[in-house]
Amino acid sequence: MKKVVMPGNETVAHAAIAAGCRFYAGYPITPSSELAAEMSKLLPRVGGKFIQMEDEIASMAAAIGASVAGMKSMTATSGPGFSLKQEHIGLACMMEVPVVIVNVMRGGPSTGLPTHPAQGDVMQARWGTHGDHPIIVLAPAFPTEIYMETIRAFNLAERYRNPVILLLDEILAHTYEVVEVPEEDEITLEERKLPPSGLDRLDFYTYERHEGDPPLLPNFFQGYNFHFESLAHDEMGFPTTDPEKVAYLSHLREAKIEKHKEKIWKNESYLVEDAELVVFAYGSVARAAKEAIDRLRAEGEKVGLFRPITLWPFPDKPLKRAVGKKKVLVAEMNLGQMVYEVERVLRRDVATLLKADGTPISPVEFTEKLREEL
Amino acid sequence: MKEITHYELRFSAIGGQGIITAGAMLAEAVVQYKGLYAIHSPRYTAQVRGGPTKVDVIVDKNPIYFPKTTSVDYYLSTSEKSFRTYFQDIKEGAIIVLDSNLVEEFNDPKYRIYRIPLIETAAKEIGNVVTVSTLSLAVTAKLTGLLTREELEDFIPKRVPRGYEEINLKAVRLGYTLV
Numbered sequence: 001m002k003k004v005v006m007p008g009n010e011t012v013a014h015a016a017i018a019a020g021c022r023f024y025a026g027y028p029i030t031p032s033s034e035l036a037a038e039m040s041k042l043l044p045r046v047g048g049k050f051i052q053m054e055d056e057i058a059s060m061a062a063a064i065g066a067s068v069a070g071m072k073s074m075t076a077t078s079g080p081g082f083s084l085k086q087e088h089i090g091l092a093c094m095m096e097v098p099v100v101i102v103n104v105m106r107g108g109p110s111t112g113l114p115t116h117p118a119q120g121d122v123m124q125a126r127w128g129t130h131g132d133h134p135i136i137v138l139a140p141a142f143p144t145e146i147y148m149e150t151i152r153a154f155n156l157a158e159r160y161r162n163p164v165i166l167l168l169d170e171i172l173a174h175t176y177e178v179v180e181v182p183e184e185d186e187i188t189l190e191e192r193k194l195p196p197s198g199l200d201r202l203d204f205y206t207y208e209r210h211e212g213d214p215p216l217l218p219n220f221f222q223g224y225n226f227h228f229e230s231l232a233h234d235e236m237g238f239p240t241t242d243p244e245k246v247a248y249l250s251h252l253r254e255a256k257i258e259k260h261k262e263k264i265w266k267n268e269s270y271l272v273e274d275a276e277l278v279v280f281a282y283g284s285v286a287r288a289a290k291e292a293i294d295r296l297r298a299e300g301e302k303v304g305l306f307r308p309i310t311l312w313p314f315p316d317k318p319l320k321r322a323v324g325k326k327k328v329l330v331a332e333m334n335l336g337q338m339v340y341e342v343e344r345v346l347r348r349d350v351a352t353l354l355k356a357d358g359t360p361i362s363p364v365e366f367t368e369k370l371r372e373e374l
Numbered sequence: 375m376k377e378i379t380h381y382e383l384r385f386s387a388i389g390g391q392g393i394i395t396a397g398a399m400l401a402e403a404v405v406q407y408k409g410l411y412a413i414h415s416p417r418y419t420a421q422v423r424g425g426p427t428k429v430d431v432i433v434d435k436n437p438i439y440f441p442k443t444t445s446v447d448y449y450l451s452t453s454e455k456s457f458r459t460y461f462q463d464i465k466e467g468a469i470i471v472l473d474s475n476l477v478e479e480f481n482d483p484k485y486r487i488y489r490i491p492l493i494e495t496a497a498k499e500i501g502n503v504v505t506v507s508t509l510s511l512a513v514t515a516k517l518t519g520l521l522t523r524e525e526l527e528d529f530i531p532k533r534v535p536r537g538y539e540e541i542n543l544k545a546v547r548l549g550y551t552l553v
Contacts, residue, residue, distance in 0.1 A: 005402045005412065142437070175415040175441045176398065178405050284441070291439040363440050 001186065004179050008146050008172040009076075011179050012102055013038035015150035016074050018182075020189055021100070022048035023073035025062035027055050027081060030114045031170040032104035035076040056081040060088035060101070067097050068228060070219035072154055076102035080111055082121055082128070089163050090129030095228045096207070096215050096253065098157035098164075098192060100150075105169040105283075105333075107358045116358030117170035119283055119333040125165045126312045132250060134257040136160070136264055137312035139167045139282045143177035148187075149309065155190040156264060160256050161214040167311065169333065171284045171360060194218055201225060207249055208235040212259035215252075257313060266309040269322045271297060275304030277374055278323050280342055280350075281331040282308050285361055289331060292366030303370055311338070316345045329353060329373055331361055378410060378520065379435050382465075383448040385510065386428040386456035389418060391493070392507040393452055397429030399511050399533055400520070404433050407525040413441050426456040433520065448518055450510055452492055454478050469517055471510075488517070490552055496545065505545040508534065512549020523550050 006014070013035050016024075024039040036052070043050040049066070053059035059075050066073040077085060082103045092099050105121045107113025121128075125137045136156050140149035150166060157164040195204065195216045206226040207215045218224040227237035233249065234240045257264065270290060272278055281289045286307040293303050306322045308315050323346065330339040331353040339352055353369045355361050383400065387393035394416045401412040416429040430443040445465045451457035452473040457480075464470070466484050474489035481487065490513060496506035508530055515521040521529075526546045531539040 003405055005398075005405055005414075171415075171441060175413050176401060177413040177438070177441065178411055287439040287441065294439075360442060362442070362444065364444070
């Protein structure tokens with residue numbers, strides 16, 4: 001392990017390289033631009049390819065293209081660019097293509113506040129593209145965690161053959177912090193499973209599999225007779241409107257994530273056990289919460305934090321287990337988004353601390369609000 | 375040096391002066407030599423060269439949760455406009471270092487104020503204005519006790535561009551004698 005001082009954007013780039021990412025297509029946008037800049041430096045050194053496309057839609061398409069050819073690939077953007085990428089995120093979900101999308105959240109809607117933090121895209125990350133689709137969304141909060149979660153994003157994308165979205169915000173992306181960079185032998189990398197050798201390459205049912213498994217898609221240019229299709233398709237990837245076949249694959253796409261939620265979930269419970277009041281916060285907001293919790297604990301107040309690192313699939317069981325009947329305060333840098341999920345899961349109203357003015361929620365604001373709610 | 379538990383610093387300037395670099399170097403050096411945690415967050419305006427910029431540095435014994443300054447212990451500035459723009463959350467008793475040629479007279483008994491011709495010294499006495507980053511870092515190290523002169527003399531040659539080692543070492547030595 002070595003300690004390096006770098007901002008979140010660069011941390012993601014270095015971790016992506018360590019995870020085996022060898023292709024990046026992007027269109028720079030504040031506050032994610034340094035990520036592209038760093039990838040443009042790092043990729044050529046490891047024999048990878050960097051390309052700046054004409055816009056966000058094209059860069060999402062290029063990232064998907066590289067992935068179907070067998071590369072681990074990534075793109076990064078922020079708010080307005082994330083909106084543009086949605087169309088092709090849906091394509092990657094439909095075709096079951098592994099790809100990592102980084103969204104550094106800034107104030108919105110529209111061009112909003114380019115240089116200020118927000119958490120307004122957490123629902124868009126889940127439901128931004130149209131139609132029912134599976135998605136994994138990770139929201140790290142600390143520098144070393146950003147590194148490790150980037151690697152996990154690639155691993156999950158490969159394992160489940162699905163897009164994985166990594167959410168940062170302007171604060172995490174731009175603050176230079178100490179990252180404990182692990183050695184190569186301290187990280188585990190996953191590679192996509194390929195079809196077993198000896199299969200009939202001309203009569204191959206690409207999307208057929210057991211419920212809960214990802215499809216065993218071959219990479220392009222390997223001689224297999226198969227098809228990538230954005231329309232609803234059958235087991236060979238050819239378009240179909242047959243309700244039975246449509247339902248079959250849409251069920252399998254959901255099931256490959258749904259059945260493995262327990263393995264995808266990751267969260268931190270901080271001083272929750274004896275707490276009377278539990279804060280639900282994620283990303284950089286959780287850091288201010290932790291500082292406030294430490295201050296209040298020093299005064300003997302029983303407060304704790306539940307911090308989801310996996311935002312989607314939503315950690316319903318872990319949240320219920322951690323919180324039980326305790327009082328809950330949801331804090332986020334938006335006008336209330338994840339709070340709806342929390343209330344749905346707990347089946348009751350909870351308190352909120354919401355802010356969407358381009359400035360972070362400070363530990364002082366947290367302390368005051370928590371005192372009010374205790 | 376007294377034990378550091380938590381210390382907040384701010385450097386403000388005009389974009390291009392090299393003050394952001396001083397903050398970055400300080401954070402890297404305390405991590406390397408003191409085993410402390412440090413963060414720095416630069417802020418630029420849209421006008422990158424010639425606009426007001428600042429960098430906030432937080433040094434802590436423990437991992438830093440909230441990554442923004444709330445109570446600044448040390449503030450260095452080389453521009454009147456930037457000094458005023460970013461004069462927020464400065465703690466009572468804070469050390470304030472101002473470029474004596476570029477920041478107007480500022481007196482307030484609440485602070486410990488030093489006036490040093492940083493940029494002029496870098497340009498004339500050291501011989502290259504780019505050394506103002508190292509000079510400011512050395513002044514800061516001396517005033518705060520965050521780094522020793524020996525540590526800086528070890529760190530600086532490895533950190534600055536090749537060919538600029540000697541001139542920057544000169545800046546370290548001068549920085550320690552200016553205050």
